[in-house]
Amino acid sequence: MSSSRRNFIKRATLVSAASAFGFGYSHTASQMLKSALGDKKPADPIFGNAPKPEFSVDLKTGKLQLNPEQTVAYTMCMGCSTICGVRVRIDKKTQKVLRVTGNPYHVLSSEPFLPYQTSVRDSFQALSRYQEKGLLARSTACGRGNAVLDKLTNPDRVKVPLKRVGPRGSGMWAPISFEQLVEEVVEGGDLFSEGHVDGLRAIRDIKTPIDPAQPEFGPKSNQLAFMAPFMDGRLRFAARFAKLSFGTVNFTGHRSYCTLSMRSGYAALLGDWKKQPHLKPDFVNSEFLMFIGTAPGNAGNPFKRQGKLVAQARSEGKLKYVVIDPVLTNSDNLAAAERSSWIPIKPNTDGALVMGMIRWILEKQRFDEKFLTQPGPAAAKVAGEASWSNATHLVIVDPDHPRHGHFLRTSDLDPKQPLRKGKPAPAMVIDMASSKAEAFNRAGPATLFFQGKVQTKDGKDIAVKTSMSILKEEADKYSLEEYADICGIPADTIVGLAREFTSHGKLAAVDTHGGTMGSNGFYNAFAIVMLNALVGNLNWKGGTSIGGGRFKEIAPGPRYNLKKFPGKVKPRGLGLGRNHFPYEKSVEYRRKVAAGKNPYPTQAPWYPLSPAMSSEFLTSGLNGYPYRLKALILWSSNPLYGIAGMNTQVHEKLADPKQLPLIISVDPFINESNVYADYIVPDSVLYESWGWGSAWGGNLTRVSTARWPVIEPDIAKTAEGVPIEMEVFFIAVAKRMGLPGFGEGAIQDKDGNKYPLNRAEDFYLRAAANVAYFGGAVPDVSDEELSLSGVERIAERLRETLKPEEWRKVAYVYARGGRFENADQAYQGEWLKYRYKKPMQIYDEHLATARNSLTGKRYTGTPTWMGPKLSDGSSLDEAFPVKQWPFKVISTKSNLQSSHTIGLASLQQIHPKNAIAIHVDDAAELGVSTGDQIRVTTPGGSVVGAALVRNGIQQGVLSIEHGFGHRQLGARAYRIGNKLQKANRLSGYGVTINDLGFADPSRKGLSVLTDWVVGNVARQGLPARVERA
């Protein structure tokens, strides 16, 4: 090597070595400098950056010392539909929410919860270590509840009204003023240079029928559909606008894709198809619980209370429980030893399990005979029963009888009997003492099993059976072994469950929920809840409860009537779900019959028993059956993400403005559904909103949860300086349209004085007054409590809005985060204080006499086993043979996610994405191990995700957690004005389970698979196959 070359190499090496050194150590050097300059030094050498505690409590005296920089306010959580009462800790200066935990007065957050009269000061003390009170009175928020505060500062939040500037779904928006927004949506016009669009004013015609030939559709105002979320405390305001003021029938929450199956099962059991009340066990005093298709502690409603009570009862109480679920969840717990257990089941076969149990229970006579033989309230009272049933009621079973399937009523025996209008004559039973047919309300204990004939006055025989006999017939349709084979649970386990369930008197109960959301969900749910009737546990301590209810707020309350107003519309006509109206009364039916045609099948099923169903709004409105939609309002709901198969079915049509000309969304986020909106109206989030919530169940005492803005909403304001949220928008729209129920004089007090409804407070604060005065007024708030509770912040608004004698009482309520009945009110002796008055129905007359509109066939009036079905009642498994589709997909809620937890880093860091759970043996056959990518295909689509190989899953089942794999909600970028809102991968990870949903082949047009009786969306038990991806 020449020396010059050598030198060159040396120099080159030198330069690169030096630069490598320089770069390599740059970070070290800057670190050194930084630490020398004291950059980013934590606030405290030991506590780090933890903020100072909200208050402190002297452990000797219990004296409370406040931190003047923070406020603790009691309001409502919106981390899931449980809507617990929470305490929100706020930094006064920055108006940032620092942390959230439970409200110790609130039954959904604490057990025991504080007596209502406890002072706010004492409520703080009760949370502390003083006398170790805090351990007992601990009031909690769940994982999601602790995390959701980050929704407030989510960078993807919509804070100004948006108008789309690109094609629908393009994610290109222009910010517009509130005034422009209101003008455009009301007046319409050529809004997008795509031609004329009808505004809300043009659509709101409450006189002209949509189709004069089919008047049952109702007026043109029904062509606005409004999808709302659930009773989140604000729904009744939205309903006031949509139903009572605008006048559309097509307004409802998400029940049909949440848990309509369970609600319908209970509707049949409790005989109320309109309100669909449901029962919850009295967890605290129960001895044996069966959770079939619901997962306490993992999901379920009320999530937290249920989780807590089950945890407490299985360790300190007497509770033993089983969870019947295709997948093992955190409902089970090894440490609870034999107090809890999990029994795997094949999806959609709960009916078989339960009918097997019922068969055995009836055979062995292990039902509560004393309860079931009481035919009416009077007999029950004599017998000391807390409720009664129609088990002994006689059903007309003669197929030729005009009232076949109905209960035998006194009027059937004596046609000349004078009847009170609208009230059917009493049903009849065989009185045990006299062995004679007798009106149920006059008889003593009646015969449980009877089939035979009853004679009419004019000597004709009517063939009848008791409800119980019919149930027995249905249960006896299959042998125990057959049932065992269907559901995959061995016959002796079924017997064991039945024996255990009937070994605790009334201290046993069954609970169900989302696991029944299959295509045969209704009958599964009806069968499950029937078990409660067989042990007669309704209204008993340790049994099942209808819930303590609420302090009536948005109601004709003690101070203001928030239900009635001048000009109130009674919406009428057939809903888009073809629900709550028998097809046989329609023009279509009569026309077909008149033309000599078979009236069956219809193009899409009718649901005579069901309430409004938002899951049908889009498909029906786009199919034009029964009629087309002109406008859609989406408020805080996300059907394209939440409904199995909906996105695949409708997204192309929604993207086409000709199909549905106007879509308005009110939502703080851009989700999978409102990404197709023409306008997005911002909304308040969580603790920024007003509202009145309650508990869904599991509360034995009255609960009304105050939702109030504990911080100033971070949203653009109207010209008047009011933050733009749902209420403000609809008030403005209603006022511009001159609709009733809003503006001056829209609210009346009990004396008929009129008050305006110009702001959200006008409504909710008067509702608060109703709460504060319901069944006796609460005390006045003290100045101290006003300041301690942070209610000071809104005190001015209270004073402005309410009457002088009201405002301090209302403030007393807000200071405690609502109004709550004390725990000592739960029971009256061995009975619950709040009791359901109607009977438990073994046989449901409405159900039994309703027909499937695709086949014209009647439904069965008692629980019975039926496999999964298409809408026309044909077998799902025949349409999609097991050979081709050997797996069933189900969805299990993640205990860490709900649809209201959006892109929350603090949660997703724990569990960033879902996987596809598969049984070890199935995985071995496929040759996959945990972490391998697999593809799941159903008739509707396919998804790819990581396999999670488990023992804790039924063979042949694939389980995917819902709540992951978002396409919007931050997972993609948007252009707003000239700003690009970047995508954040957080909400996008994982599998979108509802991409696996599919259309029902027995229906025409767009559809998703639903239950064949009540129409709940089927998210459980979708046929599938799986392969390595």
Add this chain to the structure above:
Amino acid sequence: MNSNIVDLISVTREVSWLSWGVQYFFLIGLSYGAFFLTLPAFVFGRKNMQKTGRLALLIAISCGIAAPVALVSDLHQPGRFYNFYLHFTPTSWMSWGSFFLPAYVVLLLVYAWFIYRPDLELQANNQSGMLARVSRLLAFGGNEAPAVIKMLGLMTLFAALLVATYTGSEMAVVRARPLWNGPMMPLLYLFTGLGGAAGLGLLLNRIIGDASESVSNQLSRFLVVFLSLTMLTVLLWMLTGLAGHSSSGMVLMRLATEYNPLLFTLLWLSICTLLPFLLIINKRQQTWWLSGFLSLTGAWLFRWSMFIDGQRIPKTGAGFNDYSIPLGTEGLLGIAGTLGLWLLLVIMITSFIPWQGSKQNTSV
């Protein structure tokens, strides 16, 4: 893997001793390893090992200076290193290390200085200008002082042993990491350090030395010994693991078979220890530099594997945590930085100091 237990929710911990630490352990191992190779020449007076000794000394001091810099960088708060000296903690090997290490480096430098002084004096006489003046200053008289060198050598030896002990023990005492926990760690650090140093010697002999055959012969003989010691120790370690006598050995076996077999079994064990060993006993001189390179790499890989893979074995959970080497200063760039510093040092030393002794110096 036990499929009866499935971990549904658990998080894994990040590696918190970073590649800087690997570099430190690597450089310091090479330094004390090379230092031991200077002993025959300068302490035990073996004349025929002079050349090898000088090469080794170059390695010892260049690596010895670069090492502490890497160490400081492994601190997440490097600017606070002074706390080591404000809060001596006798229970912590790392605390002791903060005294041993500078002692060793300073002694090593003084030892080297005494060795270089006569040559510096010569350089001062033979050169002119700045270099001459600096050399004169550095030579400080330039008299030969073999006794002093011997004494300094022994003192440095003591310090080097302390450094070797503390570096190995620092890991060996960590009960929470069974792989590290046991006597094998200090031994293997020592043997692989020696092997790496001999290997680096073989390489440098070719690159910046004069490819001397005697140096090459001597170093390869050393290397065979070091590699044998390494392999024997690992064998022993594995056997105790297989027999279930040592939990450390058991974890080693999992590392070699289950956790990271590619790195440990294939790369390190076979290619970086067995292969160079075979190449050398095969007497094919042309390939010895390759042996040197492999053994040097082996010294690094061993440290990487113990350090990084050791941290990838979860303490409470199952499996083997993910780790991909970051591109920035906490990973590749950091490694490049330490190597850059080392190269810089080598170039500076070889440029300004007559490291090869007076003869070579005058002959240029």
Add this chain to the structure above:
Amino acid sequence: MEESRRKFFKGIVVAAGTTALASTAKVSAATERPRGDADHRWGMVVDLRKCIGCQACTVACHMENDVPIGKFRTIVSNYEIKIGNKTRSVVLPRLCNHCEDPACIPVCPVKATYQRDDGIVVVDNSRCVGCAYCVQACPYDARFINPETNTADKCTFCVHRVEAGLLPACVETCVGGARMFGDLKDPQSQVSKLIEKFPTEGLRPEMKTRPQVYYIGLDKHFNSKVEGTPSLWKREEALGEEKES
């Protein structure tokens, strides 16, 4: 170098030097670090029968203590285990055990981590050099280097709340009521009573650290390193980052 730039750099060096010295002085002056009250010994009892794995504790800790995303002072591990032909769910809240013989303290080269007289093991983040030796030494993976402060971080038993007479954040929000916190020296405290009443165990007894977080209902498969199918958790996903492929 021109004069002004030289001055600038000199300025930085001097400034750095003096602040370093100043902070050194401050650290050495602050020898009285908070030590707590030796009359108490804080500890926790986790009744596993009551844990529902809701991770409220995990998130509350994160919110209360400003724990950076992807790092955990506490986490509730969630497993399933097949025993015979039954498969069961297992939850296991993990946090620093505030050990009586902590493995983390003796290794700390600068005494940045220390045990207070009330048993709480804390890190003085103004002294910690971020060497992560304690992170290696803790057998429970209870420690991590906080990427924001660049010092060791771990559960403090929420000592700032405890001293204010309140409960640790994870305890006050524990939905199942599984986490109990109190004074182990006080025989009347609820934790003492629970330990008295139920068999309890600490994690990893083989590590001889004498942990002061006691578990009721801990199954033997889970008290040490849990061998099984590892979780699918990925750091880059937890951080919302895309994996470089």
